[in-house]
Amino acid sequence: MQETHGDGYWSAGIRRAGKLQYFAIGHLGPFHSVLTAAIHWFNAQSRLNFVPARSESAAHVLIEIGDPMVSFEGYPEPPDPLPAIQTRGLTLPSAKRQDKVKIFLPANPCMSVRKIGARPTGGKVKKYIITHELFHAAGLDEHSDASLKDAFCDGEDLYDQAGDKNAEEDSVWLKGTSGGSDGNPRNQISGLFPLNGNATAQRLNAIWP
Ligand SMILES: [Zn+2]
Numbered sequence: 473m474q475e476t477h478g479d480g481y482w483s484a485g486i487r488r489a490g491k492l493q494y495f496a497i498g499h500l501g502p503f504h505s506v507l508t509a510a511i512h513w514f515n516a517q518s519r520l521n522f523v524p525a526r527s528e529s530a531a532h533v534l535i536e537i538g539d540p541m542v543s544f545e546g547y548p549e550p551p552d553p554l555p556a557i558q559t560r561g562l563t564l565p566s567a568k569r570q571d572k573v574k575i576f577l578p579a580n581p582c583m584s585v586r587k588i589g590a591r592p593t594g595g596k597v598k599k600y601i602i603t604h605e606l607f608h609a610a611g612l613d614e615h616s617d618a619s620l621k622d623a624f625c626d627g628e629d630l631y632d633q634a635g636d637k638n639a640e641e642d643s644v645w646l647k648g649t650s651g652g653s654d655g656n657p658r659n660q661i662s663g664l665f666p667l668n669g670n671a672t673a674q675r676l677n678a679i680w681p
Pocket residue numbers: 604608615625626627
C-alpha cells in the first residue's frame with residue numbers, strides 16, 4: 473500500500489510553539505469522563521502538548537459528539553456517516569482554515585454482546601477512541617503498517633472484544649491475534665502502550681520538533 477504522507481498539516485509557527493489548543497463543543501456525553509486522561513496519555517508520548525482553549529474560536533482542535541455528514545466549514549466531500557454506536561471516531565481538517573480541525577465522536581459507542589445485541593462500552597475503549605483521533609489532530613494523516621501495534625492503528629485492522637464481566641473489561645485488538653488470556657497484551661490496542669520511539673512516534677517528532 474502506498475503511503476501518502478500528508479503529515480505536517482499545521483503551520484510552521486504552530487509547530488514551533490508545540491501546542492494545540494482544544495475545545496469541547498457541548499457536553500461530550502460518554503466521553504466527558506475520559507477526555508482528560510486521553511489528552512494526558514498523548515501529551516506524554518510526544519513533544520506536542522494539547523492544552524485547553526479558552527474559547528471555541530481560539531481552539532485549533534474542536535471536539536464534538538456528532539455526525540460529520542453535517543458539513544464542517546465547507547469540507548468539500550461529505551464523509552461517510554459516523555454510526556452512533558461504533559467504536560471509532562473521525563477527524564477532519566477545516567476546508568476554510570489552515571489552523572483548525574474537528575474531532576467527531578460517536579454518540580453512544582457500544583460493544584456487540586451475544587444475546588442482548590449491543591451495550592455501551594467502558595472507559596478504556598472510549599479513551600482509546602479519543603486517543604486515536606488525537607493522532608490525526610496532531611497532523612498524522614494516513615495510517616501505515618508501521619502503526620499496526622499502537623493506538624494509531626487503522627480501525628480496519630482491529631476488532632472489538634466485549635468483556636466477560638463488564639464494560640470496563642471491553643477491549644480492542646489487532647486482527648489475527650487472540651484477545652483471550654493467552655493473547656499477547658501488546659496486541660491489545662486499547663491498552664494504550666507507550667510509543668517508546670516507534671515509527672508513529674518518529675512521525676510525530678518530525679511534525680513537532
Ligand atoms: Zn484513523
